[in-house]
Amino acid sequence: MLDRRYKTLAVLAKTLSYTKTAQHLFITQPAVSQQISNLEQELEVKLVAKNGVHIHLTSAGEQLVQYVDRILLENEHVLQQIRTNSEEPIIKIGATYSLSTFLLPRLIKNLLPTTTKIHTLIDNTAEILTALRQGEVELGLVEGNFDKNEFDAITIQNEEFIGVTSQKNPLLDKTTITIADLLPEVLLIRESGSGTRAIFANWLATQNYQINEFNQQIEIANPTTIIELLKSDVGISFMYKSLIKSELDKSTLVELPLDGFKITHPINLIFLKESYFAKYYTEIAKKLSN
Template sequence: MLDRRYKTLAVLATTLSYTKAAQHLFITQPAVSQQIRSLEQELAVKLVSKNGTRIHLTAKGTQLVQYINKVSLENDHILQQIKTDSEEQTIKIGSTYSLSIFLLPELIESLLSTTTKIQTMIDNTDEILEALRQGKIEFGIVEGNFDKNEFDAITIRNEEFIGVTSSRNPLLNQNDITIDNLLQAMLLIRESGSGTRAIFSNWLATKNYQINDFNEQIEVANPTTIIQLLKDNVGISFMYKSLITEELKQHILVELTIEGFKISHPINLIFLKNSYFTEKYKLIAEKLDK
């Protein structure tokens, strides 16, 4: 267990104000200052720096706060496990929008043998990562990029990522579809922070292009809405093949055969670095691995 000085530093990192930190902790401002100085002296490292009236954490201070937050979250999780029977525990999981359609139901079904108390959060990759940092969820399933120094991950599977459009799109009349052909089409793209958007954006960058090079764009946060627009013959998009298995079988939607485009992307179960519950998460991931 960490002593109260570490908690004070974590609160100060959030408020960036000695006064607000004191109010939050119900202690005096001098007490906050004294605790921070005491911690700096003990560790022999500068944790907080001041520039005029503004304060900010040093690199070492930021590193320590990340550790404090992780320890606090793990501590709360372990105490909950001790206090309650395993059947009564609530598992809190996060999922990106795309994965919530074809992988989250499978995940929930695999957990029903151990608990019937499950809470889910569905958002883009950036928000799932932030929820992990704040302890709002225990683990998440994402396809986007993340900091491997901050999070551990178990790859569940690799999913095929494809370009797709309506079977009625005149673009399909092209013998060889190039990026230049695509740029003339209406692009249906996910919002910033989406793992799906990041995958496509990264591929474009390897070809020296970017999303803004498309003449027409519609940004949509929900993949289900994108699929419906595609079925209505509105534009092109890029997504996981598993999202549109039935539409492809029925030839309502068609995979775009694009020169130089072939992507298989890992789907990861992610959690805080060096988590006490790593083995538990490995068992969950194994049930989803196909």
């Protein structure tokens, strides 16, 4: 178990107030100051700095708090399993909107023989990462970018990322399409924080373009809504090929022959760095990869 001084530092990092930290921990303000001072002396590094009447964590302090938060979450996870007195764990999984459609159902089906206690959270990549940090989920199915110093990852599969539109779009009369051809189109795009949006935006940047250069942009959080609009002959979009396999097979939607656009992106199962449950999570990833 962690020394109480580390827990005090973790609380102080959230409150940025010795008074509020003392109130939260039911100790005196001088006790908080003494614990932080003792910890700094023991580690021989400055953890908290002052700027006038305000305080902030130093770079070393922030790194230490990230580690402490991970340990506290792991402790709570272990204790929760001990309290339930059960060998059957509750698996809490976060998945992005896109992956919840074609990959999360497969994962749940594969897990059912070993557990019936599965909780899910569906959101964009940024929110799934936050949920992992806060212990709301243990695993995240994401396609977006993440800090590899903060999370461990197991690649489940590589997924083809394509441009798509209705089969009735006059753009398809062209043998090949350039970005300039797309700019007058209605771009159906995911919201900020979405891994799908980030992939497309990053590719555009390599071509010296930006999303805001499209004449019309409609932000939609739900990929199902985007697909329905596309099928109604509204605009263009970019998404994972598996998400619209049925529509492509029926030719209700068609891949855009965009010149120079060839993206395959890894789908990852991620969890907190150096987790105590890493071996267990790896077994789950194997089930999903098979």
